[in-house]
Amino acid sequence: MNDVFAFGYAGRKLPTLVQNIKDADAVLVDIRSDPLHRPTWTRRNLEDAFGDRYVWAGDTLGNVLYRTTAIQLVDGVTGMELLLSIAEKHPVALMCVCERESECHRRVIVAELEKFGLRVFHHPPPARATTTASNEDTKQCPECRAWIIFPRKGGRAAADQDAHILREHPESYRRMWAIRATMRNEKWLGAEFVPEAR
Ligand SMILES: [Zn+2]
Ligand SMILES: [Zn+2]
Numbered sequence: 001m002n003d004v005f006a007f008g009y010a011g012r013k014l015p016t017l018v019q020n021i022k023d024a025d026a027v028l029v030d031i032r033s034d035p036l037h038r039p040t041w042t043r044r045n046l047e048d049a050f051g052d053r054y055v056w057a058g059d060t061l062g063n064v065l066y067r068t069t070a071i072q073l074v075d076g077v078t079g080m081e082l083l084l085s086i087a088e089k090h091p092v093a094l095m096c097v098c099e100r101e102s103e104c105h106r107r108v109i110v111a112e113l114e115k116f117g118l119r120v121f122h123h124p125p126p127a128r129a130t131t132t133a134s135n136e137d138t139k140q141c142p143e144c145r146a147w148i149i150f151p152r153k154g155g156r157a158a159a160d161q162d163a164h165i166l167r168e169h170p171e172s173y174r175r176m177w178a179i180r181a182t183m184r185n186e187k188w189l190g191a192e193f194v195p196e197a198r
Contacts, residue, residue, distance in 0.1 A: 023127045028054050031095065076109075
C-alpha cells in the first residue's frame with residue numbers, strides 16, 4: 001500500500017500542488033461535497049490541471065453535514081474502497097479546503113485509513129528535489145517524505161539526513177539517538193550522552 005497525504009488547499013498554490021502530485025506519482029482525491037464555488041479550486045479547474053490524476057470523491061467521502069460542525073460521510077464504505085484501490089497503485093493525496101485537520105471531516109477518513117495500516121502524512125506530497133550538480137543525489141526523509149539533497153561522494157548522506165531530522169522532527173531525533181546510544185551500550189540521559197563506565 002502507498003502512503004496517504006492529507007491536507008487542505010487553503011493558502012496553497014495550484015501550480016505547486018500540480019508539480020508535487022506529478023513528482024510523487026500521486027492521485028489527488030477531492031473530498032469536498034461542494035467543489036464548485038471556490039475560484040481556482042473548482043472541480044472543473046482541477047480536472048483541467050491534474051487530468052486523470054484527479055478524482056472527485058465528494059459523492060462518497062464528502063461530509064453531508066458540512067454546514068455544521070458535525071461529520072457524516074455520504075457513503076464512507078464505498079469511499080474507503082475507492083481510497084484503498086487507489087493506494088494499491090499510487091500515493092493518495094486526500095484534499096479538502098480546511099487548513100486544520102481538527103476542523104475537517106478528513107480526520108475521520110484518516111483515522112479509518114490508519115486502521116487499515118496505511119501511513120498518513122499531514123501535508124501535500126513533497127516535490128522531488130532537483131539536484132544541480134552531477135555529484136549530488138536525493139534521499140527521501142522517512143518521517144515526512146521530503147526530499148533531501150546530499151553530495152554523492154564523501155559519505156555525507158547520513159549527516160544531511162540527520163540534520164534534516166534534527167531540524168524538522170526533533171522528537172524523532174531524540175528517539176533515534178536514544179536507540180543508537182542503547183546500541184552502543186551507553187545510557188541516554190535527557191540532553192546528553194553519558195558513556196557507561198566499563
Ligand atoms: Zn475539510
Ligand atoms: Zn522530514
